[in-house]
Amino acid sequence: MDNKNTMFQEIIAGLSTRDDRIQERIYVHYWGYLMGISTRYFKDRNAAKEVVNDSFMKAFKTMYDFRHDHNLIDFQKTFKAWLAKITVRTALDKIRANKSSLTYIEEYEDGGTGYVEVEEKLFAEDILKLLHELPDLHRTVFNLYEIEGFSHDEIASMLTIPVSSSRTYLTRAKQKLRELYKKSIEIN
């Protein structure tokens, strides 16, 4: 904990003095977290890495003007959230650039899978596999709403889709995930 505090103090000091050397510390410390975000949007690991690196580039350009109140705990939270936001937006830009992936939506039947309890401990790798079986647009809406915490209005404007579509895609994504989860449990 002390080491972590020292590191954040160094980051704060580096930001105020515009010291480029803190970039490495920030990169190494947050790379895993940003990769965690990026892999939720991209099945391809190289694409996910590319998004992470682009996000760091953007962050390194503007982070010296990052405003904070020199409170260590607040800084940790806000700085992390800021990096996450950059990564999500960079991921969306990349998805938008590859627009065809957003236009194709696999239609699946409305089933009755409404509520599924978690039977055993969830592992990120397993859930990621399930997520990547969803259509890109469904997965993106699911990530943005359920994990990132954006509202349907925000998602609609970010993805330039109607709000009602955002709701529909979320419902379908959840439904599909439940089905896939149940299947995976049954197989195991």
Next chain:
Amino acid sequence: MEDPKKELIRGIADLFEDYEETYVPGEWESFSKVKKKKYPFLAPWLKIAAVFLVLLSVLPFMFSKFFQEEKVKTVAVTKKSTEGPVAQKKTGENEKPMAAIAANKEHPVKEGLADKKGDGRRSGLAGAFAGIDQMSALIQPEVMCKGQNSEIARFSKEKLFKEDLVVETEGQVAVVEGKTQLVPSRLKKDTVIPGKRNQLSTAEFLLAESRTPVNNKIKKNEHLSKWDFGVQVMPATTSSNLNLGAGLTTAYRLSDKFSLSSGISFLQMDAGGTIPSRGGDVAAISTLSEKKLTAVDANIKGIDIPIALVYKLDKHFYTSAGVSYFNVISEKRSNTFEQTAQVDKQGVDPQTGYQSTYRTLFVEKVDEPTSERNLKGNSYLGFFNFSVGRQQTLFNKYNIRIEPFVKIPVGKLSSQDLQLMNSGIKFQLSF
């Protein structure tokens, strides 16, 4: 601990809330490489791009200024039919200045009346007309913009022969009572009365007739004077030698203040460079013989093609900044070595009278021509040029310019061991 009874979606959200992958060593290193590679060709051209950026940012400003000057300066003159002896008398007096105005567009109408009356000249002008009672004129000042000109043109035809004379300048309207036969030429600068040519008085006819060719002439002169050609010689000095150059110059006038100059010059430069000694005499003594390069001299002949932006400070002084491409066509180099050799010398001891042999270090300087041609054909950019000059017009046709300058080497030239930075004075004769 995770609640096993949690709903799947809630569970997934919680799982990914703070999910992190473990850092893979080497990621930062590969990221750093990518970051550096992003613009690999940018750095060497950064300076050149900066120069072009400055030029490009200045050019639109200059062109807008240049086009503004092209706007026609119009003066509308109205007249009213009048009668009376005063008017007749005034006509005779005023014919001479009228001709002068017609011949010279720049004849300051305002000078006679306006300058004396200061800022309140417009209303004062109307008052003056009223006082004269026999003259009337509508004077459009030179500064009036295009929109105002069209307004004057529109109303002049209709109102020319009305009873009252309206003087309208920049929102001010003055009504002048009076009747005049002729417009006093002193107050006229120009006449634009479309469609009324056959109704003009003799004086106006002459004015209108004489105005047309003069204007054309002025336009022609303006057109011709945009280009400027000349010859120049430029003695210059580097840190060690005196050089001479000569060439042709040309300049294009972009606006009153700015012009773009270029040309071609042949430059002969004797340049030198000294190599700092390493180790000093102690090292030299320790070896039996040594040959050290102490200085490099070069005679370079090349073609210099400059392009520069010239800013005219006032009628006589101007300043210029630009770059020049320098192509080396001939280069002769000679290296000066300091040769140290250990020699045995024989001498007679003055005390004993015996012959003795002693060793001594013999140092001599040797100049050797070298076959190295480091510069020839290699230079891709030559110098940054800065200068300030004074010009004097001779016989209204020729210009003599004296222009102290400094040339700072850039690109490949600057990395040589020669001191190529030079300064001198350009003497130009342009026509």
